[in-house]
Amino acid sequence: MKCKTQSEVALLLDAKDIELLKTTFPFWDELSKRETDLLLSGTKSICYQQGSHIHSPTNECVGVLLVKSGELRTYILSKGGKEVTLFRLNEGEVCVLSASCLISSITFDVFIDAQQDMQVLHIDSAVFSQLQDNNIHVENFALKVAANRFSDVVWAMEQMLFMSFDARLAVFLLDETSKNGADNLALTHEQIAKYIGSAREVVSRMLNYFAKEGMVRLHRGHIEIIDKPALQKLVQSKGK
Amino acid sequence: MKCKTQSEVALLLDAKDIELLKTTFPFWDELSKRETDLLLSGTKSICYQQGSHIHSPTNECVGVLLVKSGELRTYILSKGGKEVTLFRLNEGEVCVLSASCLISSITFDVFIDAQQDMQVLHIDSAVFSQLQDNNIHVENFALKVAANRFSDVVWAMEQMLFMSFDARLAVFLLDETSKNGADNLALTHEQIAKYIGSAREVVSRMLNYFAKEGMVRLHRGHIEIIDKPALQKLVQSKGK
Numbered sequence: 001m002k003c004k005t006q007s008e009v010a011l012l013l014d015a016k017d018i019e020l021l022k023t024t025f026p027f028w029d030e031l032s033k034r035e036t037d038l039l040l041s042g043t044k045s046i047c048y049q050q051g052s053h054i055h056s057p058t059n060e061c062v063g064v065l066l067v068k069s070g071e072l073r074t075y076i077l078s079k080g081g082k083e084v085t086l087f088r089l090n091e092g093e094v095c096v097l098s099a100s101c102l103i104s105s106i107t108f109d110v111f112i113d114a115q116q117d118m119q120v121l122h123i124d125s126a127v128f129s130q131l132q133d134n135n136i137h138v139e140n141f142a143l144k145v146a147a148n149r150f151s152d153v154v155w156a157m158e159q160m161l162f163m164s165f166d167a168r169l170a171v172f173l174l175d176e177t178s179k180n181g182a183d184n185l186a187l188t189h190e191q192i193a194k195y196i197g198s199a200r201e202v203v204s205r206m207l208n209y210f211a212k213e214g215m216v217r218l219h220r221g222h223i224e225i226i227d228k229p230a231l232q233k234l235v236q237s238k239g240k
Numbered sequence: 241m242k243c244k245t246q247s248e249v250a251l252l253l254d255a256k257d258i259e260l261l262k263t264t265f266p267f268w269d270e271l272s273k274r275e276t277d278l279l280l281s282g283t284k285s286i287c288y289q290q291g292s293h294i295h296s297p298t299n300e301c302v303g304v305l306l307v308k309s310g311e312l313r314t315y316i317l318s319k320g321g322k323e324v325t326l327f328r329l330n331e332g333e334v335c336v337l338s339a340s341c342l343i344s345s346i347t348f349d350v351f352i353d354a355q356q357d358m359q360v361l362h363i364d365s366a367v368f369s370q371l372q373d374n375n376i377h378v379e380n381f382a383l384k385v386a387a388n389r390f391s392d393v394v395w396a397m398e399q400m401l402f403m404s405f406d407a408r409l410a411v412f413l414l415d416e417t418s419k420n421g422a423d424n425l426a427l428t429h430e431q432i433a434k435y436i437g438s439a440r441e442v443v444s445r446m447l448n449y450f451a452k453e454g455m456v457r458l459h460r461g462h463i464e465i466i467d468k469p470a471l472q473k474l475v476q477s478k479g480k
Contacts, residue, residue, distance in 0.1 A: 137376070143380065154326075
């Protein structure tokens with residue numbers, strides 16, 4: 001779904017939005033009527049345009065995000081401008097690092113961008129803060145989400161530190177095809193470089209090598225995966 | 241304190257041990273009498289010799305550890321044997337990754353070694369599991385500890401990925417002196433290499449360079465820091 005402006009706010013939550021809150025938040029049944037009303041009053045539906053910076057360490061505490069559609073990417077950035085992707089979140093997933101001010105044990109801060117035009121349910125940080133201060137089930141949920149992301153980050157770290165670049169690129173291509181259920185990936189070399197924490201030139205060079213070896217075919221604007229077993233073999237042989 | 245065997249178990253908890261449990265676990269006051277008794281019955285005091293492998297991904301779920309004295313180190317290990325230190329824990333700190341089986345959101349596993357002869361209070365994983373299943377305050381505490389470690393790991397990751405090696409070594413030496421309150425560090429080059437995820441030869445070469453520049457003096461078995469401002473300047477100038 002396309003957004004009309006960079007961050008377009010819907011006027012009202014619809015029945016589907018409320019259903020999504022209910023099914024996503026296991027603490028829903030532990031809320032009092034007053035707490036449910038507070039949560040709903042502090043939630044809005046936002047459409048973010050592709051490339052929007054949803055959160056950065058310098059802006060205020062954005063709040064908790066629930067992805068309705070599209071994808072957001074969380075990354076850290078070095079002084080020199082090097083980006084390292086920590087994880088990406090899709091439909092039905094919750095982001096609490098955009099509300100790291102609410103979790104005192106989280107002392108780092110990240111960047112969060114919309115990778116595509118995307119819809120999110122946004123829960124105001126002051127509202128979420130009030131809920132979690134008064135209801136331990138809410139706090140527990142936020143901490144569990146954070147622990148899930150901890151696992152994602154350790155996985156990303158192992159990839160970055162222990163895997164050679166060709167294996168990392170192969171893992172990425174295989175993951176994307178299984179995620180999308182298609183062998184054609186509509187991704188630029190620049191996007192791939194950001195996802196796996198590398199430079200565009202390095203990605204292009206390796207993709208050309210993969211193409212020469214018959215593992216992929218490069219088209220304008222997309223990449224076709226033609227030999228998955230060869231990519232899988234490469235991954236298995238390349239642990240450092 | 242020296243241990244007599246590799247992992248020597250004390251027969252009984254003493255009053256100090258129980259006091260430490262009380263002050264460390266904020267959920268103590270939320271436990272019923274039965275739960276307190278269960279916790280105490282499942283806790284023992286263990287002395288681990290320096291170099292002991294306390295936990296590894298292949299052994300069973302060890303349980304929750306509370307450090308009484310000494311230091312433990314948590315690290316990941318590549319297929320090829322490369323170690324990357326995630327964090328170290330000292331007196332009064334709690335390790336839950338040794339009980340990652342108890343936290344379903346934690347899907348990775350780590351190695352944990354005793355860096356010195358050390359004393360820990362060990363809480364049996366079955367006992368902790370029972371407590372957290374029945375008391376949300378216990379689960380909440382374990383998740384908060386995990387979120388703290390998440391912050392440590394992101395810090396370590398930024399160091400590994402964004403900082404040049406000389407700056408990482410300088411950060412390490414400065415942290416150690418401020419931690420120990422002394423300018424003499426009783427550490428081998430091999431130990432430093434493990435802490436900062438590098439090879440002994442690389443550490444030795446850089447330390448020799450630091451010595452030539454007048455920042456440190458190398459002695460047999462210890463390193464003397466003689467110019468902290470120069471090390472600090474190096475850190476500030478070397479973000480990638």
